[in-house]
Amino acid sequence: MADLTHSQLQSVFPDATELEAPDSRAAIFRAGLRSIRTDQLTWVLLYVAGQVVAPLVLMAAGYPTAAVLTAAALILVPVVVIAVLFHRATSTFWDTYAAARGLSHEKNGRYTSDVPLLRKGDRRSFPHVLSGTIGGVAARLMHYQYTETSGSGEDQSESTYRFTLVQFNLPAAVARRYVGVYLRPKSISFGRLQDRLAHDRGITLASTEFNSEYSLRVDNDQDDIALYELFSTTFVDQLIREFRATWEQRGDDLVVFERGHVTDAARLDDLCLRAARVLQRYLEEHQ
Amino acid sequence: MEAWMIIAILAVLVIGWVIVTYNGLIRLRNHVDEAWSGIDVQLKRRHDLIPNLVETVKGYASHEANVLENVIKARSAAVAAGDPVDQGQAENMLTGALGKLFALGEAYPDLKADANFRELQVQLADTEDKIQASRRIYNGNVRSYNTKTQSFPANVIAGMFNFAQREFFEITDPTERENVQVSFGS
Structure with a gap:
């Protein structure tokens, strides 16, 4: 094509209003991932480290249920972050494309x-x-x-x-x-x-x-x-x-x-x- | 199961296959014929436009008899042509002769400005576009038909019932032809 x-x-x-092709949703999503700043990444890494250590400590202290819940949160947070970025990329894509094409x-x-x-x-x-x-x-x-x-x-x-x-x-x-x-x-x-x-x-x-x-x-x-x-x-x-x-x-x-x-x-x-x-x-x- | 039953089932399967293959070949051959009639209609339209074009050019460039005669001869040959190969060759000759006729417009500004001449040029260009489109469809159908008649096992049925190969229709695309150089020297 x-x-x-x-x-x-x-x-x-x-x-x-704009004849150059706007970015695709995938490109906007990748740009969103790249835009995460170093200081934000530091907090994310600290969070991940805390989430890895916390279940181990809770297990050792005899709270297995709390340990499992904390481990689940460790997986859930990145999924939520990606879902939010994806949702934003979709909205941005459609708004940008519609504006560029006068729709x-x-x-x-x-x-x-x-x-x-x-x-x-x-x-x-x-x-x-x-x-x-x-x-x-x-x-x-x-x-x-x-x-x-x-x-x-x-x-x-x-x-x-x-x-x-x-x-x-x-x-x-x-x-x-x-x-x-x-x-x-x-x-x-x-x-x-x-x-x-x-x-x-x-x-x-x-x-x-x-x-x-x-x-x-x-x-x-x-x-x-x-x-x-x-x-x-x-x-x-x-x-x-x-x-x-x-x-x-x-x-x-x-x-x-x-x-x-x-x-x-x-x-x-x-x-x-x-x-x-x-x-x-x-x-x-x-x- | 008894042997005669196995033979009967096999015979039914073979007869079924022959019928399906035969009908498939008939369908493909009909598509070839139908596509050729589409070309024929457009070629006839092209041939019908040429006498008017020649008459128009005569009014401005009557002493270019050689160019006009070539167009008339090429048209007659194209009208008389039979199979797709002969037709293709005759149409290519006609296309060449028409190219020289249109080139006269450059040497005779009054001819170039003539509304009838311009209208005929547009109509011929439109007809040639339609011929090209019809040719591509026809050749696509011929390719499918020939492939089927040559492929095993359908070629057995094609041979038995005399499904002959069809010729492609090759014609110069006017948009691809070279500019015709015409000399108006003595």
Whole structure:
């Protein structure tokens, strides 16, 4: 993945205040660790030494429970310090990235949508939502996760699936042409039964490479002519060779997604650029 | 288990495999044909634009008969070409001849300023981009189909049912071609 040029960034984020990529969360976290000063480190080492000696003394004095509790505190404190630094790095990253790209940051946002990905699971949440202009239109860049619960009682288990999304609202005229278009990576299977229940059908395009990389499904009511116009030869060629993009679109809701919670500015920029290209393709067909 | 049952199960498995492999080859071959028809549409559009272009150039540079004739000949050859290899060669010749035709714009400022000439240039460039995209998809399909027909054990079925190898479509990318040097000396 190549870094975006300034002109690309300006076209994707017209309200950007800073075009250089802000640090990733990992870089901010490392900088936080490095910023611990020598005098603070001295106190930490003294604390650790005290925590090592204290359980031994307590054991010798005949207080085993107190010794165990003190030893547990020895482990707990570094964990808490790291957790605090990590939490701060996350907040700093999102605030810095949002400010640089002219977006507003909201923690634990709410969003409802009809696209299948955002209706999956037993619980859904959006830990970070950035709102503003992306690709020239109002959009949201979000971290999204859903949790599936299986089994019951002691056998109950939970699986959490994480995604990073860019969501746009399509103009009404475009939304009328496209009832539901779902372009997913070949690896994500929502299951045949679920696809049938969702009233959608698989589409095979004329490119073998495209069909081996992507799974294209559309709503049963989707007009095929409009679909083949959207997936023009040039666009299919771009999706194979120039950029990978996976999305779900239903009505006026277009959600471009990738797996995992991305916390690297360059990768978020790249996702937004790819999302803007998909949006552009929809709008071109309308024009 | 009796021997005839084992033979029957094996026969069912072999027949199933033949059907699946045969259908897979048919699907790949259809993708190749479908992708070729995509190229054909764009090539036809390109060929249809050329007579207008020639007429426009004639109005400004009628004594550049040699360049115009070369374009017309190359177009006729491209229209008549059959298989992808011949078509590719004919299209490359046409691309070269068109390059020289567009270079005339540098020698005839009135031609270069002509709105129709500029519009045709834009349309041809757009068509060539689409041809390149279609070509990449077609060649990708041919690669998958040829690999399947050559790989064991599918090559047994390909041989039995006469699934012949397909040719790639090679054409010069206009963005990669060298600038054409045209001499207007005596």
